[in-house]
Amino acid sequence: MGVGCIVSLPLLAQDATVTLGKQFAAASPLEWDVQEASHPKLGKIRFAYLKNLVETPVGNAKVYSRAYVSCDPTRRKIAIELTNTTSPDDPGGLRPKTLPRLVCSRLATPNDTTPIKEELLAPRWEVSKIGDVLAHSLTAFPLRECVSIEVLEDVELPKGWAQPSAAVTFEITPYNKQLDEIFASCGEVSAYAQPATAVAKAPAPGKAAPPAKAAAPAKAPPPAPPKQVAQAPVPASTPPATTPAPATTPPPPPPPSPAPAPATKAAPSDGWQQARAVATGRTNVRAGPTLQSGLVVQLDPGMPVLAQKAEADWWRVRTTLGGKPIEGYVRQDRLVFK
Incomplete structure (x- = not known):
């Protein structure tokens, strides 16, 4: 899942x-x-x-x-x-x-x-x-x-x-x-708070217009290079014209070099600890690190999990139920660490 x-x-x-x-x-x-x-x-x-x-x-x-x-x-x-x-x-x-x-x-x-x-x-x-x-x-x-x-x-x-x-x-x-x-x-989300998500959506259309204008000037430079290539065959300087093209190819290697991608993959594996649900009552696993987030599943008392520190008093947990992987968030008070 x-x-x-x-x-x-x-x-x-x-x-x-x-x-x-x-x-x-x-x-x-x-x-x-x-x-x-x-x-x-x-x-x-x-x-x-x-x-x-x-x-x-x-x-x-x-x-x-x-x-x-x-x-x-x-x-x-x-x-x-x-x-x-x-x-x-x-x-x-x-x-x-x-x-x-x-x-x-x-x-x-x-x-x-x-x-x-x-x-x-x-x-x-x-x-x-x-x-x-x-x-x-x-x-x-x-x-x-x-x-x-x-x-x-x-x-x-x-x-x-x-x-x-x-x-x-x-x-x-x-x-x-x-x-x-x-x-x-005491840090809990108010049940009477009014969401203000509509304001965040308004700027989105305004941002879409600038990219459209930026695309227009980008089309002007490309016509110039084709003219130079057409003149190149006359003096048999075609080989030099082709050599600059490979000279432009080195820039692509630098983008692959920022290989922090492996680092980000390794990050989630860091900080995972073995833990279990407390022995009193069933423990709620939520879809996000807030009490207002949806309830994913309830863990039986003492059920083992892998836990990674999230924000505030919340921990991200992973476990399996009935052979299916479960992932969500649990408050620290409902976990016992080994």
């Missing part, structure tokens, strides 16, 4: 993820806003936060929950922070009974259009003194594979409440417009 074939394969898959992610975001009752602030642990960050609190009834009382999704622009890492309180203006917090769980809903197969596959994300959580939980140093692109992320919490309640703990559940939608800003500030 050639690279050209790979690019023309399923662009629909990524389009389906983005389209479905936007639908989930539009249907969500939760509203987000974006701000910049200095975090005691993360430093200066740009973050999105829930404008409307998630309210969980417990008898006659309620648990009020909020989520923050931020980006550390220097390290290009995502952080998710969850807080729970007994009132909207409570400066304290409720501690988790168990650590939160994040469940990613994503397309089950490249050409599927239903997020029937759920995967449990496994971030490392830190609990503050007042009970807030923080997961940081998350890579953005696996989160953008999710059309929605379900947050499952179990928080301890104060003494005297109707029950000792409460289950809190809500969804984070990565393709919400405000959350999209956070992912874009």
